[in-house]
Amino acid sequence: MQTIMVDMDDVLTYGNFSKILEDYLGYKPDYKNLKGYYIQDLLGDKKNDFFSKFKDMNMYENAELLPDCYDILKELTKYYNIYICTDYIWREIVEYAGNNLKNKYDFLYTKLDFIEPKNFIFTADKSVINCDIKIDDKIENILGAKTMLLFTAYHNKNLDESELHNQNIIRVNNWKELGNILLKSNR
Ligand SMILES: [Mg+2]
The missing domain is CATH 3.40.50.1000 (HAD superfamily/HAD-like)
Structure with missing residues (x-):
C-alpha cells in the first residue's frame, strides 16, 4: 500500500488561526501584503500582546x-x-x-x-x-x-x-x- x-x-x-487574528485586530487584514507564510507577521508591534492572549486559546474549538x-x-x-x-x-x-x-x-x-x-x-x-x-x-x-x-x-x-x-x-x-x-x- x-x-x-x-x-x-x-x-x-x-482559516482557524486567521479567524482569531481577525477577531483580535477587529478587521480583515489585506493578506495580499503578506510576503511570507506566517500571517502573524502582519501584527507588527502588537505581536507580543496578541500571543499573550492567544496562548490559552484553542483555535480548533469550533473548527x-x-x-x-x-x-x-x-x-x-x-x-x-x-x-x-x-x-x-x-x-x-x-x-x-x-x-x-x-x-x-x-x-x-x-x-x-x-x-x-x-x-x-x-x-x-x-x-x-x-x-x-x-x-x-x-x-x-x-x-x-x-x-x-x-x-x-x-x-x-x-x-x-x-x-x-x-x-x-x-x-x-x-x-x-x-x-x-x-x-x-x-x-
Ligand atoms: Mg498547512
Missing part, C-alpha cells in the same frame, strides 16, 4: 473539517496508509506549544474517528517523513515525494502555474479534486 502524508491546517480544516474531507479521506484509507502530519510549534511562544499539540490531537481524534492515533505525526520538519504522496499547502513540505499535491491557500494561490508544473507539483483546490486524482484507479 502506498503511504500518504496529509497536512492538517488549511488542508483538513481552514470543522473542510467539505468532502471526511468521506474522501475515509475512502482513501481503503487503498492507502494515511498519516496526518502537522506542525504544532508556535514559534513566538514555543514554551506554550504543548497547548497546541493537545488541541490538535483532540481535534484529529474526534473528527477523524477512522484514523488511528498512531498515524498522527506532530513535527515541524516534514522532510523526515518518507511518504509516497504528500498533500500540504506549503511547498517545502511536499518536496521530494513521488506525488506532490499542493492544496490551494491564500499564500500559494498566486504561484506561477508553469513553475509548479516544471517541479511536477499538482495543484488541488478542494477534497473532491483530491479524490478524483487519488481514487480514480480504484473506484
Whole structure:
C-alpha cells in the first residue's frame, strides 16, 4: 500500500488561526501584503500582546473539517496508509506549544474517528517523513515525494502555474479534486 502524508491546517480544516487574528485586530487584514507564510507577521508591534492572549486559546474549538474531507479521506484509507502530519510549534511562544499539540490531537481524534492515533505525526520538519504522496499547502513540505499535491491557500494561490508544473507539483483546490486524482484507479 502506498503511504500518504496529509497536512492538517488549511488542508483538513481552514482559516482557524486567521479567524482569531481577525477577531483580535477587529478587521480583515489585506493578506495580499503578506510576503511570507506566517500571517502573524502582519501584527507588527502588537505581536507580543496578541500571543499573550492567544496562548490559552484553542483555535480548533469550533473548527470543522473542510467539505468532502471526511468521506474522501475515509475512502482513501481503503487503498492507502494515511498519516496526518502537522506542525504544532508556535514559534513566538514555543514554551506554550504543548497547548497546541493537545488541541490538535483532540481535534484529529474526534473528527477523524477512522484514523488511528498512531498515524498522527506532530513535527515541524516534514522532510523526515518518507511518504509516497504528500498533500500540504506549503511547498517545502511536499518536496521530494513521488506525488506532490499542493492544496490551494491564500499564500500559494498566486504561484506561477508553469513553475509548479516544471517541479511536477499538482495543484488541488478542494477534497473532491483530491479524490478524483487519488481514487480514480480504484473506484
Ligand atoms: Mg498547512
